[in-house]
Amino acid sequence: MCDAPHLPYEYVPLYRNDTLNSEPQSLAPGLKSQRPLRLLCLLPGQFDDELRIEIQEGTIEELETPGCFDTSFQALSYVWGTRDNPATIWIGERTLSVTQNLSIAMRHLRHADEPSVLWVDAICIDQSNTSERSRQVALMGDVFRLAKTVVYWVGPEENDSDYAMQLIYDVSEKVQLTETANSFKPIRGSWEDSGWYSPSEPLYHAEREVAALSNFILRPWFERLWVRQEAYLSRHSGLLMCGTRQFPWVRFEIWISCLHVPWDADDDILWDYNGARLRRYAVYNMTRNFPVSLRKLRFALHSIKCQDDRDRIYAVLNMLRPEEQRLDIAADYSRPKMEVFKDAVVRYLQGMKDSSVLAECELCSPQTGPSWVPDWSPTLGIENSRNDWVLCFRASGPIGSHISVQESTLSVAGVILDTIKDSTYASPFLEEFDQRPPSPYESQDPIIRDTIRQSIPPGSSTIPYDGPGSKNLLEAYTRALVWGNTQDTYGPFLDLSLGKLETLTKMIDLIHKGLEHSDVADMLVSPDGSHLGCYIDGSQIPFRTAKGYVGMGSRKVRPGDMVCVVLGCQRPLVLRPQPATEPEEKPRYIVIGQCYLSGFMYGEALLGELPPRYQAAAQRWSKTRKDPIDGTLLFIDVETGAAQLEDPRLSSLGVDLEPYRKHWEAGKDVLVDVPIEVLRGKGVDVRWLDIV
Numbered sequence: 001m002c003d004a005p006h007l008p009y010e011y012v013p014l015y016r017n018d019t020l021n022s023e024p025q026s027l028a029p030g031l032k033s034q035r036p037l038r039l040l041c042l043l044p045g046q047f048d049d050e051l052r053i054e055i056q057e058g059t060i061e062e063l064e065t066p067g068c069f070d071t072s073f074q075a076l077s078y079v080w081g082t083r084d085n086p087a088t089i090w091i092g093e094r095t096l097s098v099t100q101n102l103s104i105a106m107r108h109l110r111h112a113d114e115p116s117v118l119w120v121d122a123i124c125i126d127q128s129n130t131s132e133r134s135r136q137v138a139l140m141g142d143v144f145r146l147a148k149t150v151v152y153w154v155g156p157e158e159n160d161s162d163y164a165m166q167l168i169y170d171v172s173e174k175v176q177l178t179e180t181a182n183s184f185k186p187i188r189g190s191w192e193d194s195g196w197y198s199p200s201e202p203l204y205h206a207e208r209e210v211a212a213l214s215n216f217i218l219r220p221w222f223e224r225l226w227v228r229q230e231a232y233l234s235r236h237s238g239l240l241m242c243g244t245r246q247f248p249w250v251r252f253e254i255w256i257s258c259l260h261v262p263w264d265a266d267d268d269i270l271w272d273y274n275g276a277r278l279r280r281y282a283v284y285n286m287t288r289n290f291p292v293s294l295r296k297l298r299f300a301l302h303s304i305k306c307q308d309d310r311d312r313i314y315a316v317l318n319m320l321r322p323e324e325q326r327l328d329i330a331a332d333y334s335r336p337k338m339e340v341f342k343d344a345v346v347r348y349l350q351g352m353k354d355s356s357v358l359a360e361c362e363l364c365s366p367q368t369g370p371s372w373v374p375d376w377s378p379t380l381g382i383e384n385s386r387n388d389w390v391l392c393f394r395a396s397g398p399i400g401s402h403i404s405v406q407e408s409t410l411s412v413a414g415v416i417l418d419t420i421k422d423s424t425y426a427s428p429f430l431e432e433f434d435q436r437p438p439s440p441y442e443s444q445d446p447i448i449r450d451t452i453r454q455s456i457p458p459g460s461s462t463i464p465y466d467g468p469g470s471k472n473l474l475e476a477y478t479r480a481l482v483w484g485n486t487q488d489t490y491g492p493f494l495d496l497s498l499g500k501l502e503t504l505t506k507m508i509d510l511i512h513k514g515l516e517h518s519d520v521a522d523m524l525v526s527p528d529g530s531h532l533g534c535y536i537d538g539s540q541i542p543f544r545t546a547k548g549y550v551g552m553g554s555r556k557v558r559p560g561d562m563v564c565v566v567l568g569c570q571r572p573l574v575l576r577p578q579p580a581t582e583p584e585e586k587p588r589y590i591v592i593g594q595c596y597l598s599g600f601m602y603g604e605a606l607l608g609e610l611p612p613r614y615q616a617a618a619q620r621w622s623k624t625r626k627d628p629i630d631g632t633l634l635f636i637d638v639e640t641g642a643a644q645l646e647d648p649r650l651s652s653l654g655v656d657l658e659p660y661r662k663h664w665e666a667g668k669d670v671l672v673d674v675p676i677e678v679l680r681g682k683g684v685d686v687r688w689l690d691i692v
Contacts, residue, residue: 037119038124075119101155150230154219168247218276358372395570395572479596549599557592567676572597574592591691613648
């Protein structure tokens with residue numbers, strides 16, 4: 001029969017028509033609303049037998065109603081893989097083409113003597129029907145919530161993967177995560193009784209073990225975007241499967257978490273295996289199961305891949321914070337990429353009173369849309385990948401945004417701080433930045449050395465800084481070069497073993513004064529030197545403004561660009577004035593990108609400096625798994641040690657703060673709606689800026 005001509009399978013439509021607001025094709029009696037879906041019944045067979053399935057139709061409501069649709073099912077999380085050389089699946093007397101990756105996964109999942117019921121996106125959704133595909137994406141949260149098990153299929157056995165799976169399993173047999181998932185405890189007895197591990201020591205793996213584990217986490221499954229949401233939705237029902245071996249996903253979480261205790265430098269070198277060291281961190285972040293935000297999307301999805309750029313939005317809809325899920329962003333694959341991105345940004349700006357999503361923007365060439373709409377394509381976003389490590393900037397303080405959108409023009413209320421006078425481009429080394437290997441710091445020595453020497457003027461340690469927050473110009477440059485990520489930024493909330501402002505300032509001063517190349521190289525492999533290497537890598541460059549302010553921004557900044565604080569935006573923005581097209585035309589700007597400006601990262605442009613009694617400190621991590629997206633900025637009373645969320649400068653504005661205090665007292669950081677005229681009455685030059 002298989003050799004005879006056969007017809008392709010034709011889907012029965014799930015919906016009455018192709019419009020996104022149409023009703024389902026059929027309504028089950030007694031149910032007010034319907035969310036239809038398909039499941040597949042994988043018929044039994046031996047591994048090499050042809051794959052045969054049956055299609056079952058139902059609804060989410062039926063799956064949720066006991067006895068209405070008596071079927072438990074498994075959902076499959078996998079990598080589609082190449083569409084070349086497709087495999088064939090039989091549905092009755094018709095056939096459906098699928099990728100070889102899916103074919104291999106289904107052969108491993110098939111039972112020899114009984115059928116199994118699965119949900120597989122490539123089969124259960126008519127991929128040729130754009131409307132159906134858009135509407136079914138919205139149901140994926142329900143599908144993975146209702147699945148009895150979600151199988152995380154990472155691929156067949158290869159590259160010593162059985163050994164890697166056994167190593168992971170063995171670790172999880174000895175250790176368990178605490179309720180906060182930020183620490184461990186032995187399953188039986190004490191650490192001393194276990195004789196193999198201590199939470200204060202690195203988890204050691206020998207060379208063969210590292211090779212097997214590295215190959216394992218380098219598999220494509222761990223870098224795909226859709227599997228992030230699938231794992232996020234099904235952590236407790238997830239089953240990690242590689243070849244014929246499998247175990248609960250939480251066991252993998254335990255192993256990867258054990259790697260992120262104090263790290264040994266020799267071990268780190270051993271893990272630098274075809275990019276496994278960087279992948280290890282990305283996978284660890286994946287297992288932490290934190291929500292994502294559109295205002296941090298570039299950072300959250302850095303190095304993550306997808307086949308359709310629109311999925312940079314659609315694949316995270318069920319991972320967004322609850323307040324962002326209420327923005328009602330809906331998948332619609334009939335819309336082009338930049339229209340999808342623009343819709344998400346407009347909904348965020350209008351619904352959140354928060355304009356921090358604008359810090360996601362980078363100047364693109366060619367420009368594919370309005371400059372205030374980030375192009376979240378995975379090939380972009382390199383410049384902002386590291387400065388987002390600092391989570392608690394509040395350039396506009398706790399003040400909410402004022403915005404207006406008209407077609408392709410975004411009007412925002414903001415303050416123009418100054419105009420950029422000059423920037424430092426450490427040529428010729430930066431010209432090779434995009435071709436440089438991302439790893440070792442030694443290759444960055446010339447960039448670090450020349451950036452420091454070309455940007456900082458002589459005698460800067462004795463020159464007063466013209467802005468707030470730094471004793472002298474050298475200190476201001478130090479803060480800018482590392483994007484403010486120094487020990488004092490975190491106060492008592494994070495005990496960094498490196499990144500102390502005094503140490504970094506001395507190091508930069510020595511390099512600036514002409515330290516020999518070999519001594520610079522030795523310095524940069526030290527812990528504090530590696531901290532410099534994280535930021536002075538060529539992706540960002542220092543600049544100085546006409547008033548003498550010091551900052552760090554995109555390599556695309558130019559003299560004449562303007563540094564602005566936009567109300568509701570956590571980071572200052574660099575805007576570039578555009579030529580007027582008509583006489584007396586209102587000034588227009590494009591977004592070049594976010595920046596760091598020493599002395600203006602905590603609301604100083606709108607509220608002035610903090611009273612001497614208070615210190616701003618970033619609480620980067622909370623004590624539970626539900627860490628905030630941006631950490632929390634607290635204000636510490638240096639006399640009593642008490643910490644509070646309320647900014648002490650707000651009381652001078654005369655705004656009623658009582659509606660907000662109940663949120664602050666409950667530990668929730670909220671933005672205050674301050675009328676523009678109130679700020680202007682305090683002498684703040686707030687303007688409407690048109691961004692195109």
